[in-house]
Amino acid sequence: MSIEDNKVAARAFMNATVRGEVRDDMLAADFVFWNAITGELPRETILSMPNALKEGIKGELKITETGITAEGNKVAIEAVSEAELKSGERYGNVYHFLFEFAPDGRIKRMAEHLDSSRVMPLLKALGLV
Amino acid sequence: MSIEQNKENCRRFLVDSAAGKHDFSLLADEFTSWTALSGEQPRSAMEAAPARMDKLFKGPIIMHVDGMIGEGNRVAMEAHSEGELVDGKAYRNTYHFLFEFNDAGKITRMREHCDTQHVLDTIIPLVTAAAK
Numbered sequence: 001m002s003i004e005d006n007k008v009a010a011r012a013f014m015n016a017t018v019r020g021e022v023r024d025d026m027l028a029a030d031f032v033f034w035n036a037i038t039g040e041l042p043r044e045t046i047l048s049m050p051n052a053l054k055e056g057i058k059g060e061l062k063i064t065e066t067g068i069t070a071e072g073n074k075v076a077i078e079a080v081s082e083a084e085l086k087s088g089e090r091y092g093n094v095y096h097f098l099f100e101f102a103p104d105g106r107i108k109r110m111a112e113h114l115d116s117s118r119v120m121p122l123l124k125a126l127g128l129v
Numbered sequence: 130m131s132i133e134q135n136k137e138n139c140r141r142f143l144v145d146s147a148a149g150k151h152d153f154s155l156l157a158d159e160f161t162s163w164t165a166l167s168g169e170q171p172r173s174a175m176e177a178a179p180a181r182m183d184k185l186f187k188g189p190i191i192m193h194v195d196g197m198i199g200e201g202n203r204v205a206m207e208a209h210s211e212g213e214l215v216d217g218k219a220y221r222n223t224y225h226f227l228f229e230f231n232d233a234g235k236i237t238r239m240r241e242h243c244d245t246q247h248v249l250d251t252i253i254p255l256v257t258a259a260a261k
Contacts, residue, residue, distance in 0.1 A: 071198035096225040096242035098205070114242070
């Protein structure tokens, strides 16, 4: 797959995660997700995450790309998000995602670097803490 | 400047700076840095950082580069650090930096995406205590 194909797939996956439209065929069989709070999580957790988000958020989490860098089988996307929690509180974060692709174009690793200090209100809204 | 040269300059700036060998000539005059905690900062803040870090850490911070990709005038770098704070606590952070370069090969912008909660848990209490 080309670098431009990988960019398209990375953007599609980023948007799909917040809309509850993640498809099983987007992810490699050995896919892993990582962020600094959760550590590594398996693909099953990511496939069910959008439903968890809906529990805590009014409407949808709006995510906006602010920059993209790609080379070889990797794509890095900078983005910002905003949402209204069911509590009425505003939630927003800032991200630098890294996506790594398998040769068949599926995503095999997604690292979510985000402002971890802002995540607590969302975790509370999701009932995770 | 080539993408590979830009990557090498990112590695030099970050790894060597952490080890105490600062080369600010890699930065453009209009350089700015950003973290989610500090917001946008001018070049002068970066130049003042080493003296601040010396008061917080027992020794040098070791930066490990885990991966780099470059496209156009941009380089994205995953990295992790290890160091020991003056209160004996371990400092271990994870990073996804974004660097931007000008045509002369100088770094114009550095965005440091890191585990901000770890900074709040480890470094900020030391800064607060020192200010009292």
